[in-house]
Amino acid sequence: MQQKIHQGRNIKRFREMLGIKQEMLAHELGEDWSQKKISLLEQREIIEEDILKQVSEILRIPVEAIQNFDEEQAVNVISNTFNKEAFIGNSGAIFNxxxxxxxxxxxxxxxxxxxxxxxxxxxxxxxxxxxxx
Incomplete structure (x- = not known):
C-alpha cells in the first residue's frame, strides 16, 4: 500500500529546516497571504502546482522535493544504513x-x-x- 505524500507538511519541514517563519513566507508570497493562511496551507495534503512553484522559488528548493519527500522512507533508509553493522566493513575509512x-x-x-x-x-x-x- 503506497502512502501519500503530504505536500503541506513537506513545505513546513523545509521551511523550518531553513529557519523561515510562516510570517516571512507569507510576506514573500504577497499581499493575499498571512501567517494563518500559511498555517492552513501546511495542513493541506495536496497543493496547487502554481503555489508549489512559488513556495519552491522562495525556499530555493526544487518543486519535486516538496512533491516527493517521504519522511517514513527517509527514516527507513537511515535506520537501515546507519547501524552497528554498517561500520564494520568501513571501519578503516573512519580513521582516514x-x-x-x-x-x-x-x-x-x-x-x-x-x-x-x-x-x-x-x-x-x-x-x-x-x-x-
Whole structure:
C-alpha cells in the first residue's frame, strides 16, 4: 500500500529546516497571504502546482522535493544504513579522515554561510527600502 505524500507538511519541514517563519513566507508570497493562511496551507495534503512553484522559488528548493519527500522512507533508509553493522566493513575509512582538512572544510562552509546571510540581508534591506518609498 503506497502512502501519500503530504505536500503541506513537506513545505513546513523545509521551511523550518531553513529557519523561515510562516510570517516571512507569507510576506514573500504577497499581499493575499498571512501567517494563518500559511498555517492552513501546511495542513493541506495536496497543493496547487502554481503555489508549489512559488513556495519552491522562495525556499530555493526544487518543486519535486516538496512533491516527493517521504519522511517514513527517509527514516527507513537511515535506520537501515546507519547501524552497528554498517561500520564494520568501513571501519578503516573512519580513521582516514584528516582533522585539519575537516576543520578547513567547516571553516569554508561557515564563510559560505556568512556570505549567503549577508546577501540575504542586502536583499531584505533592498525590499524594505522599496516598501518605504
Amino acid at each position: 579522515i584528516d582533522p585539519i582538512e575537516k576543520l578547513i572544510q567547516l571553516h569554508e562552509e561557515k564563510i559560505a554561510l556568512y556570505e549567503r546571510m549577508l546577501k540575504e540581508k542586502d536583499e531584505m534591506m533592498a525590499r524594505l527600502e522599496r516598501l518605504i518609498k
